[in-house]
Amino acid sequence: MGALCLMQAEAGDEDLSRRVLAFSSVVVDTLDTVASVTVGTMIRDGYGGPGTCHALYCALPRPEFTGMSILLTGDENAYPPGVVTVDIDSPGMLGFYSSLAPS
Numbered sequence: 001m002g003a004l005c006l007m008q009a010e011a012g013d014e015d016l017s018r019r020v021l022a023f024s025s026v027v028v029d030t031l032d033t034v035a036s037v038t039v040g041t042m043i044r045d046g047y048g049g050p051g052t053c054h055a056l057y058c059a060l061p062r063p064e065f066t067g068m069s070i071l072l073t074g075d076e077n078a079y080p081p082g083v084v085t086v087d088i089d090s091p092g093m094l095g096f097y098s099s100l101a102p103s
Contacts (some may be wrong), residue, residue, distance in 0.1 A: 001025055001058065001072075002029050002051065002055050002057065002058045003030055003031050003054065003083075004031060004054040008030055008051040019088050028092065029057075031054060035054070035057055041069075042056060042057065047080070048078060051053070052078050052100075055071050055073070058071075059071055059075050059079075059084070068084070070084045070085070071086070073085050073087065073088060074088050074089065081092070
């Protein structure tokens with residue numbers, strides 16, 4: 001998760017960042033110098049707003065992160081083909097299972 005995504009989430013929903021950071025698997029990527037330039041270029045080139053572009057940057061292969069990036073999002077259509085996204089409201093996410101979910 002990009003720091004800008006966390007910032008936007010908190011701006012839109014009080015205490016959302018606290019709830020997100022409670023998950024041990026969440027990693028927040030900082031917006032350092034290289035990331036700032038890259039994210040700015042992505043915004044200028046029309047890939048989306050600051051939060052979306054920082055999330056895209058975080059999903060790119062980088063030497064400091066060797067795992068597979070999966071973006072947990074409420075808007076899978078905000079990302080281009082090839083970016084692995086999972087809808088945060090899909091069955092099985094965040095401990096909710098389709099057989100147990102209210103109908």
